[in-house]
Amino acid sequence: MPARSPEDQASFTDRLPLSRHTVDRDYLARERDDLFTVLMADAATRVLPVWKGRALFRGETALNLVEPAAVPADARLVYLGRSTSDDDLPAGTAFVAALLTDEQASSVASEDEWGNLRMFATGLSARDAGLATEALAITNWHASHRFSPRTGKPLLSTKGGWVLVDPDDGHEVFPRTDPAIIVGVTDADDRLLLGSNAMWEKNRYSLLAGFVEPGESLEQAVQREIFEESGVRVVDPVYLGSQPWPFPASLMLGFRATVDVDDPGSLEPDGAEIVDLRWFTRDELIAAGDSVILPGRSSIARAIIEDWYGSEIDD
Known part of the structure; x- marks a missing residue:
């Protein structure tokens, strides 16, 4: 890519x-x-x-x-x-x-x-x-973050609300954002991989995503999460852009990646978080109509899907 x-x-x-x-x-x-x-x-x-x-x-x-x-x-x-x-x-x-x-x-x-x-x-x-x-x-x-992780005392808000302070020892607590990767995976035929989460209705599909673990690069997170959730091995992660997702505290980092032709793995949902996986061509995705519900337009997932498709997709 x-x-x-x-x-x-x-x-x-x-x-x-x-x-x-x-x-x-x-x-x-x-x-x-x-x-x-x-x-x-x-x-x-x-x-x-x-x-x-x-x-x-x-x-x-x-x-x-x-x-x-x-x-x-x-x-x-x-x-x-x-x-x-x-x-x-x-x-x-x-x-x-x-x-x-x-x-x-x-x-x-x-x-x-x-x-x-x-x-x-x-x-x-x-x-x-x-x-x-x-x-x-x-x-x-x-x-x-209402209480100090050190003393258990209620934290005090300072610096315009952007720092919380332990009243006993003065320890400062700063805001945290959880980085998560979300990936448009394509195969050698340029089909897009979509998965259905166990917590969704059965016909809702989106891209695969997951949180970045400590000590892990974004590219490593892309490869690990895709393999863990789908059994597919990917290469060449390409960064697309990012969007804050305050539900409650994520930063979604969008990528495209392609299936490793030398070691593609075997397509199989993890069965816990992801219960179904499907490859879609552009024609198949449009032909699916209401049988496939795509992510909402406020999400980066929808933007990545439409980036792959080449234009907006009508709801």
Whole structure:
């Protein structure tokens, strides 16, 4: 498989809904001790409330960015940065995420106003897609890292919400992202390999993917995961692009790879995670119609499949 040109890689990345952004994260401002005092006193600041992994939406195509006064005073806050675009708000507008408890969320909005980014990502502007992705990723980390791993004491939020500190020994805990590879595997006939996960309905198929293990390169992870899940051995992993996937904390790293003609292995699902595997030509994939459900358009999996196909595939 030939290496991709920078132009091809940029074009692929432009098609990833959650990789879009028009926000400067303004990391130096995180050092200010009075950051939230100043921001939350400014009516021009906009806050994105987050509750149980969902963001506050205005319909299906825009976030509901509220004024500071609309957010409970004791909500946990994270500074997201400043807008670099002029949309409905001027460039330079400061954005803050507010991680709400159940009680706080009920005081802010009704339950049907909280939206799932995975479902609505493709309809959002680049600014809103980037804000929601950043906000969900960092607030998911806050929700899952409440106590010190050393002392068990509640961690204190500092530096704009991007560092948590143990109050006893001052140990700092930083956000973590879990890298995962996802791979478009093709054979000598340029057929694409798709698998069905044990947790999905039987006719849902996607690319094979898995987390990168400690001490492992991305290329090694591609070869190991594909063999473990399918019995197929691949060579020549080619990087396509990446997309954050804050459900709850992944970074999906997209690859293409080809079956090793000298040692192809034997196609067989692992039976635990993957229960079915199928090779598809382009004509076979389209002819399958509703009998094969493909990944949603917010995912990098869909972008890789359509990159192989050569154009968008109608739902």
